[in-house]
Amino acid sequence: MSILSTFSRKAPNRVFVSVILGALAGVCYSALIPLVLSSISPADPNFAAQNDNIESVLSFDVMNYKLAALYLVACLAILLMRSASEIILVRVASEVARELRVKFYRQIANAPLASIEKIGSAKFIAAINIDVPRIVTGGRALPVLLVNGITLIGMLGFLLYLNADVFKLVMVAIFVGAVCYQLPMMLGSRIFQRSREAEDKLQESIKGLLFGVKELKLDSNKRGMYFKKALLGREEAILGHEKKAQTIVRATMSFGDLISFFVIGGVGFIFVNYYAITPEELIGVVMALLYVTAPIALLLGAIPAIAVASISYRKLNRLIEEIPHEDINPGLVELNDWQSLTFNQVEFRYPSDTEEPGFHIGPLDFEINKGEITFIVGGNGSGKSTLSKLLTLHYMPQAGNISFGENEVNAASVTSHRQNIGAIYTDYFLFDELLMDFTGEVTAKANEYLRMLHLDKKVKIENGAFTTLSLSDGQRKRLALLVALLEEKQFYLFDEWAADQDPEFKEIFYNKILPDMRAQGKAIVVISHDDRYFPIADKILVMEQGRLVKTPSQVQLPEQETAIA
Template structure:
């Protein structure tokens, strides 16, 4: 029976862990992009990898805590039956012990909380190590400084907090054990001098108190795990509360045919930070038409990336109107409008699998594009995924372009796609691919600094 209960507990905890992570994934997927950018990937990944396992670990000890609590209540009832005065003494000891126990446990909990906060900083530094490894490898002093000021310093902070918190908690647990034996000693050598109690009752009381030490020890042993789980639960809950859900209809609705995408007095204001007003873009007034290629140009910090996120409806304008043809983009149809868009951003992500149904016709198109983009000797398509994406930056972008073209959207945005391409592929992109997309009725927006190809644009 014990093995069966342990197996059931492990299986249930695995299911709970999966369900928590699934809800977290859904929350991220339905959150506004601006809020995800504000929170940062380090906190999100840290919460999934740290808080969820700790919460589940806390849940796995709850059955033992519950059983021990019931056992303790049963033995206290038995003590009251044996001798009311001994029962009162034990209750008084529990009350005093609980007060003395709670104070250091609160201190330990706060230290564990500081340790958890330090984990977020460490996750951010680990991300910097992974994505900045090329720069760090170039300069030994720079790498040493990064390790000392970030990774080692944060690891030391976590180690310091964990050591101190565990010392406080374990010392407090030992104090709890001492109280149990103190009560047994007090009953055996002091209590009997002031209260009448038979030998039979005394033996029963001592046996009951000795038996109680087991459940009490189990309860005390679970406290650190439950405390850490409680901190992680609060951390996860705070994070989830800071991630709002997009207030929009998640169902796809039919949209009427459109020819133009129109910005009418569109403005976007970033949230203020440290009492400083956020960056503002707009008002913007222009039209993007099907069967046209439009270029967006501008210097760094001019708002091109913000405009790209407004065009693809990841950012919701703080003022103005966005129209697909005569259809006003609202919370009721924004998901459907987004489904018309294909984009390759400057910080794009290349998935190693096709997330669309790859029919025989699409497979033939994909192989044709692989030949055109000179990737067929490196990449094959097997079982709906690429055989490799371990490619150069330029080759990855070409592969991302292939995927985007196969999706066959009505409106495309390319943010600096050709920035790291060889002249040969720039020619293919600007003079072949864009023109073919234009002929096939697509609306295309290109963010570019390639002035040599501005003649390709119908409007700039």
């Protein structure tokens, strides 16, 4: 599907009107030279002699005032129709840009988490920040192509009327020029394509700079190598591609600009020696060829923008096609009350692009009960993070099943189950707004939590939004905890929440907040290495190499027997 067809689908009537107005503007453009020639031609039988056709208009003596009036009307018509054509299409372009972005947002939001993680955020950001603006720029060049294309056709028709032999010469010149123009432009487009591919890699490097700045500051050699290989190397690659492509494109455009002058020279110095052409025809031919120079230049100038837009359009569509849609029911269904979350022979394996199989966890069998605190422990790479995403239904099991009481999790019900889950992951994101109905009761709870978490002196909540997020890592995580508590979910997962907290807030979290949530009948899962707080757990799940490695009878914790799976 082309860019024009995308615009047409968005607003077919407006695009049609824009095309018609652009075409009419082009026709009027092509009529200007014949009107001027008619005015200065002393032998034109359709108009009176110059001395007999002079009128005073606004204190000016106007020769051939009827033609002058027609000329003025044509100019005003061009102004109105061309402006209207471009304005209409520019507005449609803005709407198309918004539609593309919104489609992209929804595609990301409705994609499986595993697919989003595999593709990577850099490609998404590059598509929104680079490809969409380029597509809109290409779309805005369409009126230029339309108006000047019609103008060129009209002037070629006028040349055919003046002298058929000159018309043939011009058509041969256009054909040769088009071939000579298109070949380097194709090469330039391929180089632009390579530049666009390099920009995706650069986005990854920029992401590394932003999120790895602490590590880079600790090691000058590492920082230097990162700049040389990841940042400057890719910047140089993009710069090289852009220079080559722009050099080819601009040189080709300059050649295209001179095609008309080559033809004028050929007519004035060579053609007249072999073909009969009157002085009046020669004047008309030269004026027409001079006149088409501007439309040709504008046409050639619009082609690179449209070529780059086409590259971005294909790139964006490929990325959209690469993002699968999560095959689930987006609506909500009624669920029965539940008391336990059950994993029955659950397995999950990450997809792999190599011959080596992706990381696998399972089969897993356990229960998480309401009114209980369950700890998940294990070493790095044991599968805790993968299990956390299965618990919160971001990953769906590839074998076995998950159920909340009598409600089995499936494609029809997963959206409804997710509404009951709250989570803070190690890579959590803190929104600057509280995305909930902010009633007086919620305000009172929020202020209470701010005081409990010692944040009331740092941040306020005004109009449902935080006054600042410029906080330390620990403070931001406490703010994320506040948001999670306000959401009042039935099941909560905390992934190493207390890892970067001061002892004071660890005590608050483990010995006050979690017991209070348990007393409210919440089901709570905590991924933690804080073994000193294991006694508060009702159950501990031990992960190792993707499996649960202990059984309830094998481990005793102080003060109570726990189910250690």
